[in-house]
Amino acid sequence: MFPGSDTGSLAGAPAATAVFTAVLTEGPVSRVNLARRLGLSSAAVTKAARPLIDLGYLHEMAATERSGPGAGRPASPLAVRPDREFFLGVKITADELIGVVCDLCAQVRATARRPLTDPDVEAVLTEIGRLTDDLLDAFGGDRSRVRRLGITLSGDVDRTTGLVRYSPFLHWRDVPLGRRAAQSTGFTVTVENDVKALTAAEHWFGEGVGAESFALVTVGTGIGCGLVVNGRLVSGSYGVAGEIGHLAVDATGPDCHCGGRGCVESIAGTDAIVAQVRARTGRPDLGMDEAVALARGGHDEVRAVFTRAGNAIGCGIAAVANLVGPTRIVVSGEGLAAYDLFDSHIRTSFERQAFGAAARCPLSIRPLPFEAWARGAAAVSIQSLVLP
Amino acid sequence: MFPGSDTGSLAGAPAATAVFTAVLTEGPVSRVNLARRLGLSSAAVTKAARPLIDLGYLHEMAATERSGPGAGRPASPLAVRPDREFFLGVKITADELIGVVCDLCAQVRATARRPLTDPDVEAVLTEIGRLTDDLLDAFGGDRSRVRRLGITLSGDVDRTTGLVRYSPFLHWRDVPLGRRAAQSTGFTVTVENDVKALTAAEHWFGEGVGAESFALVTVGTGIGCGLVVNGRLVSGSYGVAGEIGHLAVDATGPDCHCGGRGCVESIAGTDAIVAQVRARTGRPDLGMDEAVALARGGHDEVRAVFTRAGNAIGCGIAAVANLVGPTRIVVSGEGLAAYDLFDSHIRTSFERQAFGAAARCPLSIRPLPFEAWARGAAAVSIQSLVLP
DNA sequence: AATCAATACTTGAAGAAGTTAATTATTCGC
DNA sequence: GCGAATAATTAACTTCTTCAAGTATTGATT
Numbered sequence: 120m121f122p123g124s125d126t127g128s129l130a131g132a133p134a135a136t137a138v139f140t141a142v143l144t145e146g147p148v149s150r151v152n153l154a155r156r157l158g159l160s161s162a163a164v165t166k167a168a169r170p171l172i173d174l175g176y177l178h179e180m181a182a183t184e185r186s187g188p189g190a191g192r193p194a195s196p197l198a199v200r201p202d203r204e205f206f207l208g209v210k211i212t213a214d215e216l217i218g219v220v221c222d223l224c225a226q227v228r229a230t231a232r233r234p235l236t237d238p239d240v241e242a243v244l245t246e247i248g249r250l251t252d253d254l255l256d257a258f259g260g261d262r263s264r265v266r267r268l269g270i271t272l273s274g275d276v277d278r279t280t281g282l283v284r285y286s287p288f289l290h291w292r293d294v295p296l297g298r299r300a301a302q303s304t305g306f307t308v309t310v311e312n313d314v315k316a317l318t319a320a321e322h323w324f325g326e327g328v329g330a331e332s333f334a335l336v337t338v339g340t341g342i343g344c345g346l347v348v349n350g351r352l353v354s355g356s357y358g359v360a361g362e363i364g365h366l367a368v369d370a371t372g373p374d375c376h377c378g379g380r381g382c383v384e385s386i387a388g389t390d391a392i393v394a395q396v397r398a399r400t401g402r403p404d405l406g407m408d409e410a411v412a413l414a415r416g417g418h419d420e421v422r423a424v425f426t427r428a429g430n431a432i433g434c435g436i437a438a439v440a441n442l443v444g445p446t447r448i449v450v451s452g453e454g455l456a457a458y459d460l461f462d463s464h465i466r467t468s469f470e471r472q473a474f475g476a477a478a479r480c481p482l483s484i485r486p487l488p489f490e491a492w493a494r495g496a497a498a499v500s501i502q503s504l505v506l507p
Numbered sequence: 508m509f510p511g512s513d514t515g516s517l518a519g520a521p522a523a524t525a526v527f528t529a530v531l532t533e534g535p536v537s538r539v540n541l542a543r544r545l546g547l548s549s550a551a552v553t554k555a556a557r558p559l560i561d562l563g564y565l566h567e568m569a570a571t572e573r574s575g576p577g578a579g580r581p582a583s584p585l586a587v588r589p590d591r592e593f594f595l596g597v598k599i600t601a602d603e604l605i606g607v608v609c610d611l612c613a614q615v616r617a618t619a620r621r622p623l624t625d626p627d628v629e630a631v632l633t634e635i636g637r638l639t640d641d642l643l644d645a646f647g648g649d650r651s652r653v654r655r656l657g658i659t660l661s662g663d664v665d666r667t668t669g670l671v672r673y674s675p676f677l678h679w680r681d682v683p684l685g686r687r688a689a690q691s692t693g694f695t696v697t698v699e700n701d702v703k704a705l706t707a708a709e710h711w712f713g714e715g716v717g718a719e720s721f722a723l724v725t726v727g728t729g730i731g732c733g734l735v736v737n738g739r740l741v742s743g744s745y746g747v748a749g750e751i752g753h754l755a756v757d758a759t760g761p762d763c764h765c766g767g768r769g770c771v772e773s774i775a776g777t778d779a780i781v782a783q784v785r786a787r788t789g790r791p792d793l794g795m796d797e798a799v800a801l802a803r804g805g806h807d808e809v810r811a812v813f814t815r816a817g818n819a820i821g822c823g824i825a826a827v828a829n830l831v832g833p834t835r836i837v838v839s840g841e842g843l844a845a846y847d848l849f850d851s852h853i854r855t856s857f858e859r860q861a862f863g864a865a866a867r868c869p870l871s872i873r874p875l876p877f878e879a880w881a882r883g884a885a886a887v888s889i890q891s892l893v894l895p
Numbered sequence: 896a897a898t899c900a901a902t903a904c905t906t907g908a909a910g911a912a913g914t915t916a917a918t919t920a921t922t923c924g925c
Numbered sequence: 926g927c928g929a930a931t932a933a934t935t936a937a938c939t940t941c942t943t944c945a946a947g948t949a950t951t952g953a954t955t
Contacts, residue, residue: 134942149903151904159942162942163943165905182951190951191903191951192901192948192950193951194904195904330744332741349736349739349741353832355832356832358864361830365829366754367826368755370818371757430758439830441748441749441751442732443748444748474750476745477745520911521912521913538934548913548914550914550933550934551912551913578930578931579921579931580919582932583932
């Protein structure tokens with residue numbers, strides 16, 4: 120198939136795939152440098168790079184760094200042409216679709232949203248079609264360069280077939296979303312679980328770049344975790360992986376809706392926090408924003424709820440560090456809007472509970488921009504260029 | 508290098524390595540079957556198999572299964588010749604060396620032990636030399652077919668270089684054990700962490716065969732876990748992985764020697780159990796055997812200690828299932844001598860705490876024969892034939 | 896300015912590894 | 926015995942990669 124064809128993926132030639140992926144994720148690199156990193160000869164890199172350059176995916180940059188005192192021919196580092204191709208990303212939530220257009224470097228070029236009222240498959244497909252139209256309008260660039268669409272949602276998804284095995288919030292079972300969306304939109308479609316997609320995005324284009332293993336923790340109503348181990352996303356044999364939210368961290372903790380007890384999510388999930396704050400303040404109508412306001416205002420009992428939540432999250436993250444030993448960990452999600460209330464407790468509890476040198480694992484705690492989830496969807500679409 | 512050379516490893520030709528590994532782990536298989544599993548053409552399998560047969564590692568078996576109603580030429584399945592080569596395995600513990608001789612199929616052919624009194628590197632090397640001599644004597648077979656030695660111990664080990672980065676129980680730091688043992692014994696030496704080696708053994712030759720992901724939990728004084736994800740052993744970026752013993756499962760639990768609180772090991776480790784039983788019975792001299800006897804005899808308070816321990820272990824295992832979603836899990840270790848006291852509590856707690864379909868993960872709970880640890884060492888030595 | 900050493904990249908021949916398609920081998924059911 | 930079905934092998938070819946040699950470009954030295 121590749122090289123030469125403008126129709127499909129860049130997969131097919133092992134070295135070409137490796138070269139493209141390395142340039143995409145690790146920025147401009149010289150051929151010699153690539154050869155060292157990939158365990159190839161520099162001749163192989165030269166040959167693998169040529170068709171990628173000819174197709175417009177890569178180009179040579181002017182030399183930047185001087186290579187030391189002694190001289191030598193300066194490198195012509197290879198870099199990605201971000202404008203070569205654009206990618207749509209759509210994240211399906213319970214009440215809306217969030218969409219972005221990204222370039223080849225996963226930079227967001229346009230965004231759009233649409234409310235979602237009906238979880239029926241046909242209705243969702245229709246809305247996806249409208250959203251992609253909106254996105255293309257907002258994008259304004261060359262539409263012929265937009266050929267791929269990534270869709271993500273919470274649930275058990277088979278990326279290779281585009282099948283949604285089970286999605287609780289949409290009440291879907293075995294929906295061939297990839298095939299259906301490809302038919303209705305005409306794009307090449309990739310479907311992936313939302314947390315895994317966000318993890319993949321961070322691994323290729325964010326703080327996880329270059330990490331052999333990596334974890335991304337999302338904090339919100341649910342608490343999830345995406346894992347990269349030995350350079351590959353962890354999928355889980357029974358459709359379950361990264362369920363950090365249902366680790367048991369408190370034997371005397373509350374019963375969780377999952378059937379377990381003392382789960383991280385039943386202590387630190389957004390809903391759980393609100394429930395606890397309501398119980399302690401005796402105000403059954405109170406929401407998250409008020410809870411945060413009370414805590415920031417110094418209400419001791421409410422603060423204690425956030426402290427306990429932060430500790431639970433820290434224990435969960437420490438569990439990830441102790442079990443799989445990621446090179447780095449990113450903590451994110453809409454639950455971190457109240458970031459200041461959690462941050463130090465997460466860190467303290469993580470450092471106490473991480474075993475030995477695992478405590479050295481760098482922890483980035485930061486909220487996500489709203490379109491990050493949709494960017495994750497676009498990122499898996501970018502990955503579909505080179506992954507099988 | 509390979510094919511043709513009798514000197515080194517069988518690595519070098521990707522397909523040959525894959526074929527050999529598949530035949531080794533998945534028993535006699537026909538070439539066509541191998542081709543399907545490995546994604547190769549049957550021609551490629553034929554070519555890859557020939558040098559392995561010529562070197563005496565594989566042979567053709569007589570056809571066994573009839574291939575259905577309609578007929579066809581019967582397969583000549585490829586099988587491993589167990590006697591082609593033998594492997595030494597040595598596990599270093601705090602007070603003794605345990606050694607085995609295994610054949611190519613990881614069947615134990617001979618065993619030996621030596622007490623260890625001095626943790627000094629030179630002393631350990633000397634004892635390893637004596638133990639391998641004892642093993643060869645006990646083996647009685649063709650010594651020229653014994654060329655590889657695997658050594659395992661608790662601690663942070665770099666398998667690729669044979670470096671023991673840190674081993675607390677021997678007080679070793681940065682000991683090049685692989686190189687030293689190779690010099691002193693003349694064997695090709697592989698060094699690996701003991702739990703990882705046992706996991707690898709179980710993955711290639713035990714209950715983990717064929718599993719894309721797999722976990723082995725060892726229960727004893729320490730509680731550890733080896734993980735295989737996407738077919739590869741998990742190493743951990745900071746020398747930490749599989750530390751299931753230091754997951755926090757009880758926010759109100761005892762302080763652990765690791766600095767954390769409510770760790771599985773501080774509740775369910777052998778030492779922790781003994782300490783709790785001593786405290787509850789007021790008998791400070793009591794040992795594990797007496798504790799087990801009391802529990803079996805129906806002493807309620809002592810039984811409660813074992814129940815709590817089983818629950819903690821179950822929570823830890825559920826954490827593994829929720830995070831990495833292994834295809835199957837084996838629980839083992841000397842702490843399971845009192846297997847009957849744990850078994851049901853481990854299962855109950857696992858099933859309660861495993862999220863959704865993760866509870867379907869098959870759990871094998873069984874004690875280990877004493878030489879299993881040394882067999883793990885031999886297994887990594889067998890793996891060194893084909894792994895880089 | 897000419898030369899040298901160092902580094903980056905390219906080229907073409909040669910080799911390794913895999914594929915396809917045709918061929919041979921062996922069995923069952925008729 | 927014959928045809929259908931399955932397994933294994935062979936041979937020609939494709940693809941990818943390396944090796945060894947050569948070209949390109951720079952800074953430092955003379």
